Amino acid sequence: MNTETRNISVNIRPAVIADLQKIIDLDAEVTGLEKKDYWEDRFDRFTERDGRHLIVAESATPSDFLGFIVGEVRAWEFGSRPCGWIFAIGVDPEQRVQGIGEQLYNAMCEAFKADGASAVRTMIGREDQLNMSFFRAQGMMGGPFIELEKPLD
Template identity: 50%
Template sequence: MVAIRPAQASDLPAISALDARLTGLDKPDYWRDMLAPERNLLVAESEAGKLLGFIAGEVRAWEFGQPAAGWVFAIQIEPKQRERGVASALFEALVTRFREKGVTRVRTLVDRKDHLILSFFRAQGMVAGPSLQLDMDLA
């Protein structure tokens, strides 16, 4: 059984450690900022209280004239817990929060080469959106 709940400050070391292990980047300040009231940082934990994964997002509105939408910033699952419904449960919990805030769209950004996360979001019903990301190298 998996429990989904809002993250607490005491969860941050485990969230940051999981993210660092999977991305190769240690960013504890970023995760601390995700506890802000306007954001949604949710965790999935086992019956024993072990962190299985997390998802982060918030409702954003009016950038470049776009109406309010729920944005998914990050999702990470312990590799041994993948394909057990943990990520889908986290995603649905976040989507429920977005709906409660009155938004009707969910958006995210993914690297087009990251087939694992692309497959996950497509399995959740997400498709290419109306916006085009533009990028410029400042190096």
């Protein structure tokens, strides 16, 4: 495993409709699940709306799609002040460990700050070591809330 970090020249920008299929394809590659309807809905809900962001990364030259991040500012659920929630992040597996995820994360945090958020949160599976390591490397740690769950069978 190559652990050397190389930062490459990346353009970070809001997603446009031409990015949608690239997001669908990358997410399917990373998760092993094709979720076209889900991503079409996310795209409609998270582009061009205040407090909601779908941000993409592409190489400076040539313009290759490298990754995406999705999040929104939420407030007052269970007493929480306005904070940013990251729902998904994906980086082309062939382009990892080059600072792309960190650049996407930082761009999302800046967008959240501009929207009035004072913190960023996410939720990951206990067994998801890849994302756990990534978010911990960004300085994230356990927060003040506990997720509770009950099967509805």
